[in-house]
Amino acid sequence: MGEYNPNEGETIVTDVLVVGGGPAGMVLGLALSINGVDVTVLESSATSSRSFRGESISPDSVFTLRSLGVFDQLPAASHMSVDGLRIVDSGNPVLSLRFEELRADSELPTEVPQDVLLDAMVAAADHNRLRLVRSATVSELVRTAGRISGVRYRRDGAIHEVRSRVVVAADGRYGTTAAMASLPSRRKPMQRDFLWVKVTAPDTWDRSCYQVHMKADSHVMCIPTVPDLVRLGVNIPPGGLREIRASGLSALHAKIGKLVPELADTVAEQVGSWRDTSVLDIFTSYTPRWSTPGLVAIGDAAHTLSPVLAQGVNHAILDGVVLADLLPAALTHPTDISVDDACRRLQEIREPSVEIARSLQMRQEMAFAQRGVVGEFGRRSIYRAIGNSAFLKKRIWGSIYYSLLNSDNVTRHAVDRLAARRAGETSSV
Numbered sequence: 529m530g531e532y533n534p535n536e537g538e539t540i541v542t543d544v545l546v547v548g549g550g551p552a553g554m555v556l557g558l559a560l561s562i563n564g565v566d567v568t569v570l571e572s573s574a575t576s577s578r579s580f581r582g583e584s585i586s587p588d589s590v591f592t593l594r595s596l597g598v599f600d601q602l603p604a605a606s607h608m609s610v611d612g613l614r615i616v617d618s619g620n621p622v623l624s625l626r627f628e629e630l631r632a633d634s635e636l637p638t639e640v641p642q643d644v645l646l647d648a649m650v651a652a653a654d655h656n657r658l659r660l661v662r663s664a665t666v667s668e669l670v671r672t673a674g675r676i677s678g679v680r681y682r683r684d685g686a687i688h689e690v691r692s693r694v695v696v697a698a699d700g701r702y703g704t705t706a707a708m709a710s711l712p713s714r715r716k717p718m719q720r721d722f723l724w725v726k727v728t729a730p731d732t733w734d735r736s737c738y739q740v741h742m743k744a745d746s747h748v749m750c751i752p753t754v755p756d757l758v759r760l761g762v763n764i765p766p767g768g769l770r771e772i773r774a775s776g777l778s779a780l781h782a783k784i785g786k787l788v789p790e791l792a793d794t795v796a797e798q799v800g801s802w803r804d805t806s807v808l809d810i811f812t813s814y815t816p817r818w819s820t821p822g823l824v825a826i827g828d829a830a831h832t833l834s835p836v837l838a839q840g841v842n843h844a845i846l847d848g849v850v851l852a853d854l855l856p857a858a859l860t861h862p863t864d865i866s867v868d869d870a871c872r873r874l875q876e877i878r879e880p881s882v883e884i885a886r887s888l889q890m891r892q893e894m895a896f897a898q899r900g901v902v903g904e905f906g907r908r909s910i911y912r913a914i915g916n917s918a919f920l921k922k923r924i925w926g927s928i929y930y931s932l933l934n935s936d937n938v939t940r941h942a943v944d945r946l947a948a949r950r951a952g953e954t955s956s957v
């Protein structure tokens with residue numbers, strides 16, 4: 529199967545139907561295929577191609593993707609590891625860490641363009657089990673006896689249907705599938721939006737680490753990007769695109785140049801049009817209930833996070849592997865555990881770790897928003913105190929980036945079982 533073109537009028541019948549082929553949906557498709565489950569992914573785009581999306585993969589996800597064989601499918605020059613993080617406030621370094629300080633001999637955060645990653649996930653899947661239908665936009669849920677039992681989708685101007693035992697809403701931050709299933713979420717806007725640009729990194733730029741350059745309540749996040757680029761996320765007021773455009777491109781150049789003087793010339797040379805920029809409206813969303821009979825939401829569709837610390841892709845991937853671990857037993861022995869119980873269990877397992885990430889992000893968001901002598905002094909003092917304490921660094925960043933290394937972690941067990949299944953060793957797990 530793999531990439532699949534349904535015939536005219538064909539109704540697909542599948543065990544698990546996934547709406548959305550982003551990181552959450554594709555990793556779920558891959559992991560279910562490894563676990564021998566018939567799975568169909570409907571993706572509205574015609575290709576994986578996408579720009580200015582999550583490209584930073586957290587160490588926990590690097591470990592997971594390696595275990596599922598995804599790294600074997602990535603072209604060698606398509607990804608790069610990042611060794612550390614540096615925060616500079618008003619031109620002065622206030623915090624610096626190397627990831628090996630958090631966990632020696634472990635995975636490092638990795639930068640990989642999202643389209644390359646998604647294609648590698650498809651390549652790593654068992655194509656006897658995974659059916660990926662592109663250019664397929666889900667528009668309606670199908671219900672049978674009060675339970676969600678499939679979807680209708682548009683493709684090539686026609687409406688098609690899929691029948692399934694469970695529908696997974698993995699359609700991202702703007703997805704509507706969970707709302708169609710009456711799983712409302714609360715959206716919380718942040719105090720800023722982001723304008724993204726990508727430029728070639730000058731030879732003198734340190735591409736081995738993430739950098740945040742801030743002054744008062746302005747900041748630029750600098751993220752090394754393959755092949756030789758750095759992507760810059762510049763904060764703008766919420767909904768402030770029109771205002772910033774009215775000030776002209778040179779005002780944007782000046783803002784970045786003031787915060788990161790080392791990149792001023794490069795940005796002025798290479799960002800020549802608003803078409804070279806992309807805006808991300810930053811919000812988080814909280815969905816009290818991730819599931820309802822016949823349907824469960826994962827990834828951004830269940831919990832949109834802020835881009836701070838690049839945790840969106842990470843939690844999307846971890847949701848996918850845990851659900852893929854829970855569903856096979858429920859589909860095979862529904863009298864022991866029902867599909868709906870398995871979907872509820874997903875939230876019990878995953879939500880605490882999503883909330884830890886969200887709470888750290890919120891504290892960072894508050895730090896970014898400080899302005900004035902007292903607020904900025906307090907921020908610098910906190911960063912310096914953390915930077916000078918191995919304990920605090922491990923406690924704060926270790927809990928976000930290296931949670932899977934605790935051997936009692938339920939998510940870690942799900943990853944290990946999948947890795948063993950992939951290696952054909954299920955009997956020994």
Ligand SMILES: Cc1cc2nc3c(=O)[nH]c(=O)nc-3n(C[C@H](O)[C@H](O)[C@H](O)COP(=O)(O)OP(=O)(O)OC[C@H]3O[C@@H](n4cnc5c(N)ncnc54)[C@H](O)[C@@H]3O)c2cc1C
Nearest residue numbers: 548550551552572582583584666699700827828838840841
């Ligand atoms: C500009 C930007 C930069 C970011 N940077 C980072 C980063 O560096 N690191 C990080 O971890 N996170 C980052 N994020 C967040 C990250 O991209 C998301 O958290 C992550 O992609 C979520 O994965 P997902 O699969 O849940 O949703 P998505 O990646 O949004 O995927 C959802 C998929 O569903 C499809 N879809 C939507 N509606 C339908 C429908 N009706 N029918 C069929 N298909 C549908 C969409 O086409 C899409 O492919 C960034 C986000 C943005 C926008």
